[in-house]
Amino acid sequence: MKQQCASPLSEEVLTEYWARELEGEREAAVEEHLFNCSDCGTRLKTLAAMGAGVVELARQGRISGIISRTLLNLLQSESVHVRLYTVSPGETIPCAVFPDDDMVVLSMRADLTDVDTVNLRVTGPDDMPFGEALDVPIPPGSSEVLWATPGVIVRAMPSTRLQLTLQAPGRSAALGEYVLDHHAQP
Numbered sequence: 001m002k003q004q005c006a007s008p009l010s011e012e013v014l015t016e017y018w019a020r021e022l023e024g025e026r027e028a029a030v031e032e033h034l035f036n037c038s039d040c041g042t043r044l045k046t047l048a049a050m051g052a053g054v055v056e057l058a059r060q061g062r063i064s065g066i067i068s069r070t071l072l073n074l075l076q077s078e079s080v081h082v083r084l085y086t087v088s089p090g091e092t093i094p095c096a097v098f099p100d101d102d103m104v105v106l107s108m109r110a111d112l113t114d115v116d117t118v119n120l121r122v123t124g125p126d127d128m129p130f131g132e133a134l135d136v137p138i139p140p141g142s143s144e145v146l147w148a149t150p151g152v153i154v155r156a157m158p159s160t161r162l163q164l165t166l167q168a169p170g171r172s173a174a175l176g177e178y179v180l181d182h183h184a185q186p
Contacts, residue, residue, distance in 0.1 A: 005039040014044050018051060019074045055080060059102050061150030066120065066136045072105060072146055083151070086144075089176030096183045101151035108145045108166055110176040112138055118145055118175065121165045130162060135169060159184045 009017075009030065016022050017030045034041050054071070055078045057063050076082055081100045086107040087093050097104050112118075115138050122131040138145070145166055162180040 005037050008037075008043075009033060009040045011043075011047075014040070014047050015070060018044060018047055019070050020077065021070065021073065061102065061152040063103065064149050064153070065147070066133050067105070067146050067148045068139070069144070069146065072148075075103070081151070085180075087178045087180075089174075089178065092179035092181060094181045094183060096185060097151050097154040098185065099155075101154075103151055104149050104154045106147045106164070106178075106180070108147065108164065108176055108178055109143060110145065110166055112142045112145075112175065115142075115168045115175070117169055119167045119169060120145065120147060121167070122147075123163045123165075124160055127163075154182070155185065157182060157184060 013022075013030060017027070017034075022030060034044060051074060054063070055075060058075050058080045072082065072084075081102045083095075083097055083101045083104045084107065085093055085095050085105070086109065088109045095104070095106075108120075117135045117137055119135065120131075120133040122129075124130045133147075136145070147164070160182050162182060164178040164180065166175040166178075168175055
């Protein structure tokens with residue numbers, strides 16, 4: 001009869017271990033547990049297989065929307081070409097995408113204290129809707145929201161100005177408004 005793990009590692013810890021985000025004693029403790037626990041080892045293998053699939057989807061231009069910092073770090077460590085822009089509330093930044101970029105990611109800085117979920121609204125010229133993400137969970141302690149768009153989509157866009165509004169549901173004031181001045185490559 002197979003014995004189950006008495007104290008299974010959380011999905012978060014397994015993800016952090018797999019994404020190489022643990023260090024020192026914490027990493028050593030997780031490795032020791034995995035060495036002695038086939039249940040958690042099997043869960044880690046499953047997670048790694050899913051991660052490899054996510055990396056391939058990113059390379060194919062099939063991942064878009066709000067992503068986590070852990071996923072961004074994983075994609076970058078797996079040599080996915082990510083063009084990263086960071087913007088603070090009220091800023092306008094010029095941006096572009098280049099032929100080798102698999103993905104463009106915008107890091108929107110904001111005060112996310114006491115915020116559990118956010119809504120992101122993206123509009124183009126004349127307030128034309130470009131995209132929307134509703135009720136996106138925000139991990140405690142976050143100071144940014146990451147919006148990913150496949151490079152192939154951004155390369156197809158003409159030069160344009162995009163307005164992004166980050167809002168917490170139920171609050172009237174925006175957490176941040178950001179402007180991207182996209183310059184199409186010839």
